[in-house]
Amino acid sequence: ERVFKQLDAIWRVFKDRGIRYSSITTTSVESKTLLAQHVRLIGDSTKGSQANCADGSVLFASVFRKIGLNAFLVKLPGHMMVGVGLDKNNKTVTFIETTVVSSKTFGEAIYSEKDMLKKYKKSQIKMVNINAARKAGFLPLRDLN
DSSP: OHHHHHHHHHHHHHHHTTOEEOOOOOOSOOOSSOOOOOOOOHHHHHHHTEEOHHHHHHHHHHHHHHTTOOEEEEEETTEEEEEEESSTTOSSEEEEOGGGTTTSOHHHHEEOHHHHHHHSOGGGOEEEEHHHHHHTTOOOOOOOO
């Protein structure tokens, strides 16, 4: 319950700041074998109040990690969401659809694992544990402005 209150508070902050979905479809890479998508830096998303599915997921995951929650980037076919471990061992994860921050409540944007498995095959859900990535040496990009 405590984690859901924290998640809801963060959701409301981004909603109040006017963050809204904005797709960027043009990429710097054109390839038939490599999939790519432009991802805004966190500062660009917050300054411009815009985020696509990847931007929003990275933005939320970054804030969740800063307050001590275990965040996941959740890659789905043609889409991305953010996940949050609800217990110490991440046995229960909730998924958040960040593209609806401007139009829905937090309660309307969350999905349980059961909900996700109704929509996607388990093999289609790829999760990147942000804490594990940091421990492995992956660092965030820095805004150079």
